C-alpha cells in the first residue's frame with residue numbers, strides 16, 4: 001500500500017500560501033502548516049492597542065487560513081533567532097528594513113529543521129506560496145534556487161503556484177505530485193490567484209498590501225533606524241518592537257525620545273511600562289500618557305513636559321501641571337506652559 | 351487529569367497562542383488549562399488555534415481587565 005505523502009507548508013496568512021496548500025490537497029497530499037513569528041509580523045498585536053482598530057477583525061490570518069484548509073498549524077516563536085537575519089542580512093535589505101531574501105531562506109531552513117526535530121520520518125517535502133516576480137526582492141526567478149540551496153531544502157522545496165516555471169523538484173520527479181496540475185504563475189498580476197481562489201470557493205482572504213511584516217513599512221523602518229541611532233547600537237528587544245507601533249515618537253534630543261499615546265487605548269498600553277520607564281501626563285487637564293525612552297537629564301523635565309502638554313486638552317492653557325512617575329521614585333509634578341505647535345519642531349518627529 | 355494555569359498577561363497576540371501551544375505539548379489528554387491574558391485578540395485566536403488542533407474550549411470569563419480562557423487538552 002502506498003502511503004500518503006506529507007508536506008509542511010509555510011503559512012503567512014495571505015492568499016498565496018492558502019492556494020498553494022489547496023493545490024497540494026487536490027493531489028491527495030497531506031499538509032500541515034507552520035508559521036514563524038518574528039515579532040514584526042502583521043498578524044496580531046497592534047489591533048489590541050489602538051481604540052480605532054478595535055472594530056477591525058481581530059482574527060489571526062495564519063490561523064484563519066489553516067482553519068479554511070482544515071490543516072494543523074504550528075506557530076513557532078523565532079524572535080531571538082530572527083535578530084541575526086534582520087541585523088546582518090547577507091543579501092541586503094529591500095526598499096525599507098525588510099531583509100526579504102534572507103528572511104525566506106531563514107524560514108525555509110527553520111522549516112527543514114523543525115521537521116527533523118519533531119518528526120522522525122513524517123514529512124516528504126516543503127511547500128511555499130511563492131510566485132515568481134511577485135515581490136521585487138525575494139520572489140524572482142534568480143532568487144528561487146538561492147532560497148532552495150541556502151536553506152538546505154534543495155529539491156524538496158516545491159512552489160505549487162509557479163512550479164511550472166522552475167526545474168522539477170523531487171516530489172515531481174518521484175511522481176508524488178503531478179507537475180501537470182501545478183501552476184506557472186508569474187508577475188505581479190494577482191488575477192490568476194484570485195480566479196483560483198474563486199474556483200476553490202475562498203472568500204474574505206487577507207490581501208496585505210506591502211508584505212507579511214512591518215519591516216516593509218517605511219514609517220516603521222524609520223523608527224527602527226532612529227532607535228538604533230539613538231542607542232548607538234543595533235539591538236532590540238521584543239518590547240522595542242511593540243513600542244515602535246505605539247504612539248507618536250518624538251526625539252527632541254539625540255539621547256532620548258518621547259512616545260506619546262494617541263488615544264486611550266495606547267495610554268493604557270503604555271501604562272504597562274511604568275515600572276521600566278519614566279512616564280508623564282498632564283494632571284490639571286485631560287491628556288495622553290507619554291513615556292521617555294533613553295537617557296534624560298532632570299533639567300530637561302520641564303522641556304518634555306511642555307511637549308507632552310501640547311498634545312492634551314491644556315494645549316492652549318497658560319499653565320498645565322504635569323506629573324512624572326519614575327520607576328522606584330516618588331512622583332513629581334511640574335507646572336509648565338505647553339509648547340506651541342511651531343515650537344514642536346517637525347524634525348523631532350520620527 | 352490535572353488543572354494548570356498559564357500566565358499570558360500583557361502578551362500580545364500571537365504570543366498567548368504560542369505559549370498555549372507550547373504549554374499543551376507538556377500536558378496530558380483531559381488536562382485543563384486556564385490561560386490568563388489581557389489582549390482581547392486572544393479570545394478569537396486561542397479558540398481558533400484549539401479548533402484547528404483538536405482541543406476543546408471549555409469557556410472563558412472576564413475578571414477585572416483580565417481574560418481567562420479555559421482549554422481542555424485532547425490528544
Ligand code: SF4
Pocket residue numbers: 098099100101103104138210211212213214215216
Ligand atoms: S515582508 Fe517581512 S516577513 Fe515577509 S519575507 Fe519580507 S522580511 Fe520576511
